[in-house]
Amino acid sequence: MAPNDPKQGGGFFASIASGISNFGSAMTKSVNGLMGYEGLEVVNPEGGTEDAEEEARRGRWKQEDRDSYWKMMQKYIGSDVTSMVTLPVLIFEPMSMLQKMAELMEYSYLLDLADECEDPYMRLVYTTSWAISVYYAYQRTWKPFNPILGETYEMANHGGITFIAEQVSHHPPMSAGHAENEHFIYDISSKVKTKFLGNSIDIYPLGRTRVTLKRDGTVFDLVPPLTKVNNLIFGRTWVDSSGEMIMTNLTTGDKAVLYFQPCGWFGAGRYEIDGYVYNSAEEPKILMTGKWNESMSYQPCDSEGEPLPGTELKEAWKLADAPKNDKFQYTHFAHKINSFDTAPKKLLASDSRLRPDRYALEQGDLSKAGFEKSSLEEIQRAEKKNREEKGHKFTPKWFDFANEVAATPWGDLEVYQYNGKYTEHRAAIDGSSSSEEIDIKSTEFNPWQYEDLAAN
16 A cells, blocks of 8 residues: 555545545434434435434425335345335436446547557556546436346447447346447446445445557456445435545556545535556556546656646546536436437347336336336246246347456456457448338337247
């Protein structure tokens, strides 16, 4: 560990880290005054002095819905609830988890810069800033839809990128993604793990993320921090991420270690990130600082982690303007992801945009969204039963199991690798001389392997 690791409060970051590391009683309050909810914690990110009962009655839930949901959920305290609970569409956003995976591509130009860069430490500045850039989207308090097994999401027309994601497993829920342009290759296997705590939930990013720069084949590996969703049922829901993010250059051994500050008393430290880029000998070379909802900056430093004389902080990344008062807190890019403007020609029928529950929710029809969500889940159960009766095993189309189990800070992960078939699929379509126009918006959502079920 470097002498000025931001978690230890030394050197350049001493004044920043001081006093904000404790998640204290000024902001965490027990709902002792509400009958039946004694001991349940409500967390106010502003850390004011409101009575806990008053804060607990805030939020998006009607009282009868809140009480009913709590009675259903309290038995799951301490459990991983990733796929074991059917949730009301009231708390959903009109986007699936596969689409949310694609939000990491908004600032993909940072990976282009890393590929073009000669300085190995600046490469880490750019790749780490890229990984941080998506956290503004992660703070949304709406839940994305769990993908149906076999569901996909395709994206084109952004930064020269081809992006494909697929739901490769249902139990446990696992997704795999691949993106590529002339500068980089991005691959991810993702299996979210959760721990339900009553009025909050810890989300552990159990996954493996790899970025390969095409100019020389340098490979980077990302380990992100955990995320916590506070006030799930009582109070105003809000999201915080805290702990270490580590981006490692697997080719050279250099790495960036950044610390996401937890939200402290009266909001102190919320959003703040501090850390260093280290060489393979673990000597600090560049300090990084910023806020994950605003911008990240960097500055060369000495072996003690202090800024080098004659240098100044320079901005590596800045958040793009976002729509004001957007219902789902979407960025302009999130809207782009949901639109057909980023869809390639002859979109796969399994694409998330075509989900009827997602579309109904986007149109504001919660009743229809709930009905369509239940219908999809029923068909998925029927397909599973049919598959098991026939002795068949689900096989992803665009990714293969790599016969590799990777160790992560939160458990082991089965790794899926891109098989290249989607590239061949798109090349065949793009190279076709057919002039047939297809109204993709009218395409029926169909991720099913057994066509007869889709017609039921």
